[in-house]
């Protein structure tokens with residue numbers, strides 16, 4: 001019998017996959033409101049789909065340059081200049097990859113030696129810890145403050161001689177937290193003091209209900225700052241698999257080697273679609289945003305009539321529901337909510353111990369369903 005590599009030992013299937021099986025079982029008898037999804041409920045806009053179709057018909061079906069088509073890298077560079085007032089050289093400081101997730105994996109592969117530590121603020125996205133484990137690193141979690149706010153004041157306490165990377169996710173999945181300028185500045189200063197790399201996952205940067213600052217704006221620390229972004233959430237393009245990494249030439253050239261030898265390039269048609277997403281009409285982005293905002297406001301208002309509480313998100317399409325009143329073990333929160341009232345959610349525990357008394361709800365259902373969610377929550381306790 002062939003033996004799998006040891007590094008697979010700590011990998012586990014995500015909670016959302018386990019939850020999907022439970023939802024399927026329940027759907028046979030109960031009307032389920034599924035609030036587990038990690039992707040927009042909107043379809044990719046028509047003009048973006050058409051651009052991919054055009055590319056296919058024009059024969060743009062071959063490998064592209066490994067870093068990605070130059071037009072797309074140029075448009076990303078223009079976008080960052082116009083939106084965040086920062087400069088990235090499209091030829092050397094931008095890499096297009098098959099999703100932001102893949103970009104983060106390349107970074108972990110490039111920087112971690114066995115036993116190296118990565119600092120993560122709780123609550124945080126499920127996949128970081130698994131990617132760190134796959135690269136034989138050690139994830140160290142910084143517990144959150146009240147209301148799931150990241151505890152930036154405690155960051156330095158967690159730095160050890162083995163620390164290599166700080167990961168921030170801004171805006172944060174699952175809490176919707178958006179870091180303020182001073183917090184970002186403190187993180188950059190601590191990283192500089194201890195010579196650490198910062199990976200800033202900004203995949204939700206355009207789904208915000210407040211002022212948003214990107215870590216890319218700290219240009220004088222460009223050598224240690226990597227920003228990861230993509231098209232999945234902003235343009236409802238999760239299935240197209242286009243993400244990108246913005247970093248110094250030195251970093252891009254290293255992760256570019258992994259990319260070259262593992263993916264070759266991102267899908268050519270998807271790159272042309274992404275190009276259209278950036279250069280085409282942008283109304284869709286704000287329309288989607290205001291729809292999320294309406295749903296969030298409905299939820300905030302509806303929840304006041306229940307015994308539950310929520311943490312008000314400042315970005316993303318998620319909202320964390322405090323379900324302490326259910327009075328069950330943290331691992332049972334989501335299953336209990338599902339059995340009691342047919343609301344499917346993800347256990348907060350999946351995002352770190354600090355989120356144990358919460359479940360994550362995705363605001364990826366229409367307003368009627370959000371209202372129905374609140375009235376079910378009102379009846380359940």
Ligand code: PLP
Nearest residue numbers: 038099100101125173230232243
């Ligand atoms: N980063 C975070 C915080 C996410 O929530 C997700 C997807 O849910 C991703 C990255 C993945 O993005 P992509 O689809 O570009 O791989």
